Amino acid sequence: MVDSSFFTSSSGGAGGAFEFPEIYSYPPFFTLQPVKETREKQLASWRDLIVKYARSERVFEFDPKTFALFENKAIQRALNETARQAIVENLTERGLCEKAGGGGGRVHLLWKSLSEWEAYLLDWAHRTGRREDVLTVDELCTSGELATEEFHGMTKGLMEKVLKRLEKQKKVMLFQGSDQDDQGVKFL
8 A cells, every 4th residue: 555665764663563444444534625624634544644643653754745644655645745734734734744854845743742852762761770871862763772762763854853952951062072973862
């Protein structure tokens, strides 16, 4: 159905175990509906599908132009550019999506809010005894040791955003390593 190679996803996700709702095989689901009430229901269904899929497969970022979920090859249907933009705008209006840095059209998918990610990271640091430890952002995002954590596979850009918010609250200390791409974090 969906080629997950297009997703920024962790290999620790459900790995294809996601069950698509019946509506995903309904051709009109892939055409933006003209009647406002019907379109709102359609957008709500897309929102629900995207958030559930992202949580299941640990999708943290995607490009709306190439997001494989927006195409169902089994029924030979795909959303057009206008529908893709409407869905992303709808997600953004509800705080479930925001533009990723670096230009381009990529967006961060927030299946947890930024404040929920902050709380999750702090809880993880306390629960695992990582307070006062120094870790790199890359370790937090990709270390096999952390594969069971919900944040495993998070893009560095999104992780850095969450950590910068925590730094403003004086709950972590961020510092630059010797390498330009090597950013460290210490949970306080």
